[in-house]
Structure formats: structure tokens, C-alpha cells
Amino acid sequence: MKILVCISKAPDTTSKIAFTNNNSAFDENGVQYIVNPYDEWYALVRALEIKETSGADVTIITVGTSADEAIMRKALAIGADEAVRIDAEPTDAFMVASEISNYAKTQGFDLVLTGKETINFNGAQIGGMIAEGLNSPYVSIASKLDVHGTMLTLEREITGGVEVVEVALPAVVSCAKGMAEQRIPNMRGIMAARTKPLQVLPSTVTEALTSYVTFASPPAKSSVKLIDPNNMDELVSLLHNEAKVI
Amino acid sequence: MKNLVYINGNGHLSKAAFEVVTYAKKLGGNVTVLATGKMDSSLLSSLGAYGATEVLINRGITGNDDQQIAAWIASKASEVSNIVFSHDFQGKAIAPRLSVRLKAGLIAGAVSLPETDGSVKVNVFSGKAFGFVKAHSAQRIISLLPNSIAPEEIGNSCPVSEITEEMGATTVRVISVKKPEGAIPLPEAEMVVSAGRGLKGPEHWGMIESLANSLGAATACSRPVADIGWRPHHEHVGQTGVAIRPNLYIAVGISGAIQHLAGVNGSKVIVVVNTDAEAPFFKAADYGVVGDAFEVIPKLTEAIHKFKAAQ
Numbered sequence: 001m002k003i004l005v006c007i008s009k010a011p012d013t014t015s016k017i018a019f020t021n022n023n024s025a026f027d028e029n030g031v032q033y034i035v036n037p038y039d040e041w042y043a044l045v046r047a048l049e050i051k052e053t054s055g056a057d058v059t060i061i062t063v064g065t066s067a068d069e070a071i072m073r074k075a076l077a078i079g080a081d082e083a084v085r086i087d088a089e090p091t092d093a094f095m096v097a098s099e100i101s102n103y104a105k106t107q108g109f110d111l112v113l114t115g116k117e118t119i120n121f122n123g124a125q126i127g128g129m130i131a132e133g134l135n136s137p138y139v140s141i142a143s144k145l146d147v148h149g150t151m152l153t154l155e156r157e158i159t160g161g162v163e164v165v166e167v168a169l170p171a172v173v174s175c176a177k178g179m180a181e182q183r184i185p186n187m188r189g190i191m192a193a194r195t196k197p198l199q200v201l202p203s204t205v206t207e208a209l210t211s212y213v214t215f216a217s218p219p220a221k222s223s224v225k226l227i228d229p230n231n232m233d234e235l236v237s238l239l240h241n242e243a244k245v246i
Numbered sequence: 247m248k249n250l251v252y253i254n255g256n257g258h259l260s261k262a263a264f265e266v267v268t269y270a271k272k273l274g275g276n277v278t279v280l281a282t283g284k285m286d287s288s289l290l291s292s293l294g295a296y297g298a299t300e301v302l303i304n305r306g307i308t309g310n311d312d313q314q315i316a317a318w319i320a321s322k323a324s325e326v327s328n329i330v331f332s333h334d335f336q337g338k339a340i341a342p343r344l345s346v347r348l349k350a351g352l353i354a355g356a357v358s359l360p361e362t363d364g365s366v367k368v369n370v371f372s373g374k375a376f377g378f379v380k381a382h383s384a385q386r387i388i389s390l391l392p393n394s395i396a397p398e399e400i401g402n403s404c405p406v407s408e409i410t411e412e413m414g415a416t417t418v419r420v421i422s423v424k425k426p427e428g429a430i431p432l433p434e435a436e437m438v439v440s441a442g443r444g445l446k447g448p449e450h451w452g453m454i455e456s457l458a459n460s461l462g463a464a465t466a467c468s469r470p471v472a473d474i475g476w477r478p479h480h481e482h483v484g485q486t487g488v489a490i491r492p493n494l495y496i497a498v499g500i501s502g503a504i505q506h507l508a509g510v511n512g513s514k515v516i517v518v519v520n521t522d523a524e525a526p527f528f529k530a531a532d533y534g535v536v537g538d539a540f541e542v543i544p545k546l547t548e549a550i551h552k553f554k555a556a557q
């Protein structure tokens with residue numbers, strides 16, 4: 001079984017979110033990049049679990065510049081077998097997904113995994129776009145994934161509940177919490193990652209369908225109004241008269 | 247101008263449906279609602295009140311197969327300017343497919359109507375910032391975060407056409423659905439009462455439910471509480487759980503870790519109850535009560551009952 005895990009870089013959750021260049025770009029100054037948690041903790045680790053129980057070849061792919069090789073080595077250290085980097089600065093979700101589906105089309109992957117979204121753009125677009133590019137079935141926001149031969153059984157989020165579905169391979173799945181647990185790479189993994197193959201391929205896509213014109217920080221929250229714990233009538237009155245939410 | 251809206255016609259007609267129809271109407275022009283599922287036509291015709299020109303319900307697609315639904319929507323998309331989805335589980339699955347199929351830019355997670363320059367405000371960095379996104383394509387797809395705009399009733403019912411257009415065999419077979427009966431789905435709830443480890447054990451959730459019932463709110467919990475099994479996973483709000491944007495979010499005994507805030511910082515008003523005055527959540531709160539939840543929550547519930555009785 002051949003599994004492709006799509007990974008993206010994301011700023012560490014504790015990073016300060018600020019913008020530069022007249023608010024048109026994310027300020028990377030002092031920002032530590034990590035593998036997007038949904039891609040790493042759930043998609044990659046589940047792929048490795050499948051590899052361990054039933055055998056699989058796990059390739060990771062990212063669209064980015066040579067600066068992204070640090071996060072790729074991390075994914076290799078956790079246990080991926082090989083890595084592919086499409087050498088291009090990502091412009092939008094359509095461009096990134098098209099790069100990945102163009103690559104995957106000729107490689108015969110049985111399963112393509114992504115995180116449910118990135119923590120920087122929160123678009124949840126890549127998985128569905130790759131699935132369309134590959135003309136494959138797609139199961140989004142899956143919290144459980146089991147392989148039975150050529151079939152997958154999954155649990156996925158629906159509004160207010162969970163749906164259990166079955167789908168035939170090849171398929172694309174976006175992964176959410178519940179599917180696997182975070183793994184910390186050990187020294188052996190880190191050493192092995194240095195010599196694992198990391199292939200750099202040229203970009204095949206030039207078109208982007210969207211772009212960010214500008215960014216803005218949310219308005220600063222005015223400081224909290226403290227209410228006497230023995231005066232809940234005051235809180236109710238504030239919620240009604242001031243906040244107007246009840 | 248012609249706009250399309252997709253809604254899921256399985257289950258009830260949700261607030262999210264009224265929101266997306268209102269949004270499409272405000273973009274200008276005609277609004278055709280495309281629906282799939284078993285919902286009664288008379289129910290669907292009520293979408294006219296929010297600005298729908300007409301509703302087409304396809305009885306040939308019964309499940310949530312995004313491949314079938316995207317193919318069907320694409321077949322209706324000629325000369326359409328905007329296609330609007332709710333940024334829910336289906337919008338997240340269908341809209342990206344449609345974007346590739348139509349080569350139409352997808353603006354995912356919109357929180358307001360387009361600006362004068364045509365860009366649309368979206369949530370980015372897990373609620374820590376906004377971005378303004380422009381589509382460069384002739385057609386544009388927008389998925390709208392729930393609770394971003396208020397539904398507006400402006401007219402009467404509209405005609406509903408029932409059609410049966412099968413879009414091939416489904417590739418995603420549904421085996422079962424687990425849905426708690428009667429509960430308000432969290433992303434749609436206008437008020438949410440949430441509790442964390444400060445409650446000390448699952449046996450103390452009765453007072454959280456009483457408070458939620460007094461308000462007509464949904465209940466939620468923090469990640470540790472779901473992880474140790476005090477509450478079901480679908481109640482977990484935060485970065486790895488459900489992201490919500492209710493009008494009122496009451497957090498009880500939750501310290502307010504950055505990952506929790508990422509899932510709730512879109513809430514309009516946040517009330518925090520915590521014994522620890524130094525809890526980071528107070529920095530994100532509008533109203534705070536430093537006190538013991540076991541004393542504060544019953545008092546708050548009683549105050550709400552008193553307020554409601556006086557209304």
C-alpha cells in the first residue's frame with residue numbers, strides 16, 4: 001500500500017501573529033515553523049500506524065521552498081519513508097492542491113491524507129481539491145480510519161454528530177483529532193531522517209484563483225469587567241442591557 | 247446577477263441555511279437554492295422569506311456524497327456569479343471540489359459581506375487575525391462561517407421544484423449515523439455554556455446543564471474533559487475540536503489555554519467563571535467572575551430564571 005501524506009508548515013501555536021509590508025504579508029520575524037499539527041499528529045501518525053500493522057510505504061509531500069526542508073526532516077524523523085518537495089512558493093490552496101494532485105496522478109497512491117485544515121489559514125480546502133484533481137472519493141474531517149483490504153472504514157464529523165462511512169481505495173481523507181496520537185521523534189529516527197530520500201521536483205502550476213489583499217488583527221479586547229460572585233443579578237442585567245445577548 | 251446557494255435538505259432547516267440565503271441575497275441579484283435530501287417542499291419554500299428566488303431539490307441525491315453534489319451543482323452553474331455554502335462539514339467537502347471543477351476561486355471561512363474592493367473578510371490564524379481575500383476568477387465560491395451574519399426575513403415563500411437527477415453511484419457508503427437526539431448542534435448554537443477541569447468530575451455537570459437550559463444554550467467542554475471521558479468528544483470546543491462563534495460563551499472552570507481560545511475567540515461576548523483570578527481566560531473575557539463555580543453557577547442560573555420570569 002502506498003500512502004501520500006500532505007504536510008504544510010505552520011507557525012508554532014505560541015507565535016505572535018503580526019503582519020508586515022503594509023499588512024499584506026505575515027511577519028515571519030522570529031516565527032518558529034512547525035509541521036501543521038493536523039498534518040503531523042493525525043495524518044502522518046495514522047499513516048505510520050497503518051505501515052506498522054499492515055505494511056505501507058509512506059511518502060510526505062509539501063509545496064514550498066528549501067526553507068521548508070526542516071519540517072520535512074521532522075516528518076521523516078517521525079517515521080515517513082521518503083519526502084517530496086515541489087519547489088515553489090505556495091500562492092493559494094488551488095495552486096498547492098493542483099501541484100500535489102499533478103504529482104500524485106502518476107504515482108499510484110492508494111491513500112492520500114491531509115490534515116483537516118492548517119492552523120494558519122483554516123481554509124479546509126486542500127483535501128477536497130486534491131480529491132477532485134484525482135477524481136477520487138473524499139472523506140473530510142475523519143476522526144477514525146481503518147483499512148480492510150481495499151476498503152476504508154471511517155468516522156467523520158457531520159453537523160451535530162458523527163457518520164460512519166465506508167469507501168473503496170484509492171481515496172483522499174482529511175484527518176482530525178481522534179485518529180492518532182502525537183509522536184515525538186527519537187534519536188534513531190532523527191539520525192535516519194538525514195539519509196532518507198528527499199526529492200525536489202519543479203512546479204507544474206502557475207495559476208492561483210485567489211489572493212490575500214490584506215490582513216488585520218482583531219480589535220483589542222477591552223479589559224474584563226469583574227462581577228461580584230454574590231451579585232449574579234448584575235451579570236444578568238449587564239448581559240441584557242449592555243451586551244444585549246440575552 | 248445569479249447566485250446559487252447549497253443547503254443540506256436532510257434533517258431540519260437550520261439557522262445556517264437562513265444565513266447563507268440572506269448572504270447570497272445581499273450579494274445582489276437572484277438566488278437559486280440547490281438542495282439535496284428528503285426535506286419537505288413546503289419547508290424549503292420558506293427560504294423565500296430570506297430572499298431565495300426559487301428552490302430546486304434533487305431527490306436523486308440522498309446522502310452526503312460530495313462528489314455527486316459537486317457534480318450536480320456544477321451542472322447548474324452556468325452564468326452564475328457566486329456560489330455560497332455554509333463553512334460546515336459539507337461546505338468544507340463540496341466547495342473545494344467545485345472550485346477545481348469550475349476553476350472558481352474559493353473564499354473559505356468568510357465572516358462578512360464583500361468589501362467595496364471585492365475582497366471578503368475571512369478568519370485566519372485560528373481566529374487570531376482576519377484576512378481579506380479576493381477571487382481572480384469570473385465565478386466566486388464563498389463558504390460562510392456560521393453565526394457571521396444575522397438572517398433577515400424580507401419576503402414570502404418561494405416556488406420549489408422537485409427534480410430527480412442522479413449523478414452516478416455513490417462512492418461513500420454510509421453505515422451508521424451517531425447523533426445525539428434533540429441537542430442543539432454546537433456550531434449553530436447562539437449561546438454555549440462550557441466547562442472544564444475546574445468542575446472536578448462528570449457528576450457535577452448537572453449544574454452546567456441547568457444553566458444551559460435556563461438560557462436555551464448548548465453545552466460544551468474543554469479538551470482535557472473530553473480526553474478523560476467526562477464528556478463526549480463532540481462537545482469539545484477549541485482548536486482541535488469544534489470552532490464556535492456564538493453570541494454568548496460562558497466558560498466555567500476553564501483556564502483558557504491558547505488552543506482553547508482558538509476555538510472560541512469568535513464569540514461575541516465571553517463570560518469567564520474561575521476561582522483563579524490569574525487564569526489567562528480573563529484576558530479574553532468581557533465579563534469575569536472570580537469565584538467558586540459550585541456557588542456561582544447555581545446563583546447565576548437562579549438569576550436567569552428570575553430575569554426570564556420578569557420578561
